[in-house]
Amino acid sequence: MNEVKLARTNSDECRVQEVKTQKDTLLDLCNQILRLLNTRLSDKSILVLQEELRFMQRCSYYLEIQREDLLPTVDQNQQTLHLSDSMVWSLIDQQKLQRTMTQANTQVRLLLALLGMLYEEIIRGCQELEAFIVEYYQGLVDSDMAASMQQKLQKTHQYMSDFQNRLTRNLGPLDLQNRLIPNTCNFPLPHLSASLTIKMPVIFDRFKSCVSSNTAYLFWDVVDEQSKEPTQQFEIHGRSLHPTIPEHGQLTVTTSQSYNIQVNNLTPDMHYQFSVKRVDAVNLVYGLWIDTIILKTLDISK
Structure with a gap:
């Protein structure tokens, strides 16, 4: 028991x-x-x-x-x-x-x-x-x-x-499975390797970018860039937007080597759409991002 x-x-x-x-x-x-x-x-x-x-x-x-x-x-x-x-x-x-x-x-x-x-x-x-x-x-x-x-x-x-x-x-x-430079010469050819490199996005500075009645002052930066690269080129697109119907004005394209641009001869009291990106290079393999900003010029009648 x-x-x-x-x-x-x-x-x-x-x-x-x-x-x-x-x-x-x-x-x-x-x-x-x-x-x-x-x-x-x-x-x-x-x-x-x-x-x-x-x-x-x-x-x-x-x-x-x-x-x-x-x-x-x-x-x-x-x-x-x-x-x-x-x-x-x-x-x-x-x-x-x-x-x-x-x-x-x-x-x-x-x-x-x-x-x-x-x-x-x-x-x-x-x-x-x-x-x-x-x-x-x-x-x-x-x-x-x-x-x-x-x-x-x-x-x-x-x-x-x-x-x-x-x-x-x-x-x-x-992995280069085939030589980029064909061996058709009688002299030694350079041995090549290929790699992918990254450049960070280009983005408008929305605090600095502004407009007057007929001028837009656009500023942009590269994310995480410690110092501005003098050799970079940027492509800026601009077009007017009708405020009430989906009509677009004539497209203008400008290139710049600086990180800002002044766009003149705009119409007062009008919406404008601007976009910025790097100028495409022959070795660009992927890059879909384009930053866009919409600004409205001042109404001088007020």
């Missing part, structure tokens, strides 16, 4: 210990989730992720060709062959170059699609983790739900790491 009572007591103690262990494990899981929600998945952090994704989608991507047979120099540009150079252009096989440009465009589109998918998975994970915490406080969580949420927590951490690892300003080398 005493043995039966002792066995029952031991069994009860095991169940109590098991329940305590489950509660401790569940509490630890909830604390891990709360730390993540309050740090890397806070509202501010999510906005940062959203902005990083938007900037990557708005960047311009370029193909750069480098000579591998030259020793490294202080100025890395000395090793870069610019496709706009007439000599380089004459040596490169145009069909192979076009295939390389297509390959680079595909790589950029895949990167942006992957970043978009990772961002959506992060947001979905954040929502599910938040819902789990609510159910935990309501006492609706069981061991199966906890195990599932532990996996969700690990996957969300992995998605965030993958997202950050993909945010790079240099997309690395491309």
